[in-house]
Amino acid sequence: MxxxxxxxxxxxxxxxxxxxxxxxxxxxxxxxxxxxxxxxxxxxxxxxxxxxxxxxxxxxxxxxxxxxxxxxSGVEKEYYAQLDGEITNEAEALLEKGVAIGFEGKRYLTKACKICKLSALPILPEADKKLRIGRHRPTSWISIT
Structure with missing residues (x-):
């Protein structure tokens, strides 16, 4: 059994x-x-x-x-991301197409995704202080699917 x-x-x-x-x-x-x-x-x-x-x-x-x-299976996953600064329409368009990132000395292209700027702050636990986002300038929140 x-x-x-x-x-x-x-x-x-x-x-x-x-x-x-x-x-x-x-x-x-x-x-x-x-x-x-x-x-x-x-x-x-x-x-x-x-x-x-x-x-x-x-x-x-x-x-x-x-x-x-x-x-x-391709089940979509949605992530909320807090950005340091305001996201521009151009940055949203670039993210949606996929961007080059570096990890451990190798370059990768992220997958295409859907980006949506959030109009209201998501309800989440307080962020870890080590992240230091939003201390000296505005932030913006996006949804990435």
């Missing part, structure tokens, strides 16, 4: 990597992982990822098929 799958939702704070652990001893010494936040049961895996320097809702499951289905 199969075990009943378990599902979790977790508000991932800034500074935590969206994985439970690492096989790299160097990473284990320098980084923080999800298993430091909660004693998850064996077999739990995150569905998707959030950047280390971001925070937000992260879904986890013991159901590998569900995780794979969500990650491979």
């Amino acid at each position: 199969d075990k009943i799958p378990r599902h979790f939702k977790l508000y991932k704070p800034c500074g935590i990597i969206s994985q439970l652990n690492s096989n790299c001893s160097r990473e284990l010494r320098k980084k923080k992982f999800l298993n430091e936040l909660f004693d998850f049961p064996e077999g739990v895996m995150p569905i998707g990822r959030l950047d280390e320097k971001s925070e937000g809702l992260l879904l986890l499951t013991t159901d590998g098929k569900l995780s794979d289905d969500i990650n491979r």
Whole structure:
């Protein structure tokens, strides 16, 4: 008989990597992982990822098929992003087409997306002070799908 799958939702704070652990001893010494936040049961895996320097809702499951289905099926995911400064129409158009980013010395092109400037602030927990957004100039919020 199969075990009943378990599902979790977790508000991932800034500074935590969206994985439970690492096989790299160097990473284990320098980084923080999800298993430091909660004693998850064996077999739990995150569905998707959030950047280390971001925070937000992260879904986890013991159901590998569900995780794979969500990650491979093209299910749209919506993210709210607070920007340092006001976003311009030109910047929105560039983001929608995909932009070049650098990570660990490699260049990548982000996928095309839908951008919508939010007219009202989203209701979210207070942001981590390390993010330092909005201290010296205006910010804007966008939805990225």
